[in-house]
Amino acid sequence: MRLTPTNKLAVQAFQFLDTTGRDVGFDIGFLREEAIEVFLNRYDCNSTEVYEALVMMDRAVTGHRKENAKAEREKKLKQNPPTPSTRANRGRR
Numbered sequence: 001m002r003l004t005p006t007n008k009l010a011v012q013a014f015q016f017l018d019t020t021g022r023d024v025g026f027d028i029g030f031l032r033e034e035a036i037e038v039f040l041n042r043y044d045c046n047s048t049e050v051y052e053a054l055v056m057m058d059r060a061v062t063g064h065r066k067e068n069a070k071a072e073r074e075k076k077l078k079q080n081p082p083t084p085s086t087r088a089n090r091g092r093r
Contacts, residue, residue, distance in 0.1 A: 009045045010053035017054075018061070028065045031058045 003011065013036070021035030022028075036054060040046035 006047070006049045007053050009043075009050045010057060013039050013043070013045070013050065013054050014057045014061075017058075028062055028069060030062055031055075 017031050017035055017039055021031045021039070023032060031054075036051065037046070040050060040054075
């Protein structure tokens with residue numbers, strides 16, 4: 001498959017921003033808007049086409065990662081179901 005110049009720029013931007021342009025938190029988040037803007041301006045490729053291709057890639061990849069993370073959590077939960085806490089059972093007969 002051959003990439004257009006616009007898509008090639010978007011892929012290169014995504015590869016860089018995937019590791020540097022996200023907030024680290026409890027969940028997988030989308031690329032930060034300011035990180036995208038700084039990158040595109042720095043490399044003089046701030047066009048609507050590159051931006052839209054980059055955002056579409058990010059949405060697809062992030063959605064896929066979230067689904068995989070959810071499936072992994074459910075798999076671990078099935079393998080090791082949580083046990084009721086002894087504190088929660090106090091006072092019950």
